[in-house]
Amino acid sequence: MLKIRKPRAVVDRRALVSHLEDIAADPALKNRQRRQKVLAAFKEALRHGHDEVRRRFLDEHGRGDHCVRENCYLVDQLIVTLFDYTVTHVFPTGVKTTGEHLAVLAVGGYGRRELSPFSDIDLLFLLPYKSTPYSEQVVEFMLYMLWDLGLKVGHATRNVQECMRQAKGDITIRTAMLESRHLCGDRRLWDDFHQRYQQEIVAGTGMHFVEQKLAERDDRHERLGDSRYVLEPNVKEDKGGLRDLHTLYWIAKYLYGVSDMRQLADMEVLSDQAATSFIKAQTFLWSVRCALHYLSGRPEDRLTFDMQSAVADALGYTDRAGARGVERFMRHYFLVAKDVGDLTRIFCAVLEERNRRRPALRMPGAFRKRNLEGFVVEGSRIAVPRDDAFETEPVRLLSIFHVAQKHGLDIHPDTLRLVNDNLRLVRSLRSDPEANRLFVEMLIHPQHAESTLRRLNEAGVFGRFIPDFGRVVAQMQYDMYHVYTTDEHTIRAIGILNRIEQGKLATELPLSTQLVQKVQSRRALYVAVLLHDIAKGRGGDHSELGAKVATKLCPRLGLTPEETETVSWLVLHHLDMSRTAFKRDVDDPQTIRTFADLVQSPERLELLTLLTCCDIRAVGPQVWNSWKGTLLRELFYRTEDALSGGxxxxxxxxxxxxxxxxxxxxxxxxxxxxxxxEDHLARGYPSYWLTFDTQSQQRHAELIRDAEAAGRLLTVDVCTDEIRGVTDVTIYTADHPGLFSKITGAMSLSGVTIVDAKIMTLTTGMALDVFSVQDNDGTAVTDEDKLDRLARIIENALSGKIWLEKELAAKPSGLPSRTRVFKVPPRVVVDNTASKTYTVIEVNGRDRPGFLYDVTAALTRCGLQIHSAQVTTFGERVVDVFYVKDVFGMKIEHEGKLKQVRETLMDTLNGEVARSVAARKKEAAE
Known part of the structure; x- marks a missing residue:
């Protein structure tokens, strides 16, 4: 057990007892006064101890194991002292009867000496028989004192027989009692309780307990999302958190009676390396949880965005080249969560295998051992025939995963442990042609590629075999857009490509499903998906750095020079298709020419399309939508047409x-x-005819004719396109400066998201503006009430019935308040090469209600005409791209005017940043 450093600095029990003796001996004090003084003495001891432990942890960058033990020691001393005071001075007795004996036990997390700063304290008041008036008085006095101290105490009062009965019927109570620890009172009661628990509860029920705890763990994982790679993990409950370590500890203690996982290594149940890994993971997670409690001032277990930076600072993580301190901390967190997953999988499987019940009947052939490609198979598990198999033939460290994938087998837990013990041998395989062949075959296998690569990653083989991949394992990009760590994102992307190839995503990705059957460089495509983010976190452009990695790594993997060049090109340009589709107007011929010049060949276009779709879909479950698919398809078809001369x-x-x-x-x-x-055809300028398809133009024609016939000054029409995943809102009204800005403000008020806008002024001076909008979940707006409200707000905004600035300022942000921790530097980029007829302006900033309204209002103040807009949101970051002309219908090429536009937009964005900082300061002060 960990030794407490300078225990009297935490709590001086001798001084506290002496002070209590003085209070008890003061004849001038009445009972109420005496109780108040006793309570004050305990409060001061608790406050002092709490402050001292907090100081040691935060000011000295202390360790979590010290913190939880010191907190536990503090509470132990207070409870023992309180019990002694209660039975000596408050309810003194002479010789106690048998029924008046009492023991106080610590149970649950407190019982295993794991007490975070604001954790509950669970006590069991143990009686020999039924409760007596004396025991009731003692328990009541102690509990009220503890509650008055501000401690959160969970308690139960039971005799030994009741404990046994309830432990048999409730797995939660059984687990809490498993961790029980004697604090004070009658030691013989505790001994009797402990002996009966072992004899009546534990004996003969080991595997039943294991099965229940593993099922309990699986249910918890499923309830919480079954992933250790979530944006804001729960340190205690999520997969890879403390509760998974608790499960291991409970099973080990139940089966082997250990109180420390190192004892399992002594018993040769667990390796020394695994036991050390357990202790390190536990210490780290304790540190994180204690920091969360101290910094939030409450029992907070979720590592939210706003807490991640604070916890990183508290634990001493500093910024370094290529990685912020918070990113380094979160990478460490996910590496530990991965270690916990490895321990849980291997250890629990080993225990299950060693202790599982043998079925009374089983089919003779089902469990018969058989040889398979140099390995042993029993049931559905593959294993090595000898413990030294990897040392004598290291290539088996890869071939066992290859054979398991090919035949759909699990790997025996003992073999997984041997893999872990022999990871040092993987380094020698990097230059082995056979090992590289096996790896590539696993990567491009038509089935189970994702699960096999994840298994390789969790076993530690993947990162050792490809060190560049090892550098991105558990690497988290600190924003709201990237849901998974880089390694998990990559493995998921490969799984998506696998499913596209199998035809499982034909409905959602029809174009990709067709293309994957046509590409000639299938092997290069899979390797490109593997390597597209391989250089993230290195302090430079990860596309450029990744292309260099590909150039060096592909020949080692056995790829031809042509394949290597293709992979390197794909990695270098893996973001260009999405940038073009989402940030440029694909109706502009210059956009298509520029992109066609980049890809140069139909094969590269097909490969880049597949890589882009896999990459975007693997970012997170809510990132892909039909609108993005539509934009990518349009860009593909138009570029394909351009490459063929169309x-x-x-x-x-x-x-x-x-x-x-x-x-x-x-x-x-x-x-x-x-x-x-003829009258209608005369209304449109060439840009109108080239922007919309014939079906949309006919709809516009009907709308304009009806509006002119009715003499309406304003017409708002909505049409939902389920295939594109958007709702088109068409506004027909007299054109005037600021029209676009007012419309965007009205749409922001109505709660829809603009993803695209086409702004047309007809020869009659009327405006025909078409906005493609989505609901907050990235789907078309279909709710009739919401559409009616949208049209009503637009009409009110354009008629001046709504003060947009005031309404937008009062509108709450759609993002959680804790996400204010993310800083998005304002950025304005002006490009006069992206289009022959328009100046392209890209504006980056932090997402908020009215962002598009403010930006477009600024463009109006600059005297610019907006032709089209592409609006994309990446988590907390919004990127708006506008195709504009000046008041004379020309590109903006005068340097003075360009400078004015940049400065006006930056002033707008910086004004919002200043308001955001002020809001954060006000919130912190409150």
Missing amino acids: LSAGSRDARAARKREALRESLEIAGWSARDI
């Missing part, structure tokens, strides 16, 4: 003329008169 066919005017003719034919079929058709 884009250059005919001038801009000729293509616009063809679109007008298509609409003419459509309107004739719809019964329009020749005069009405």
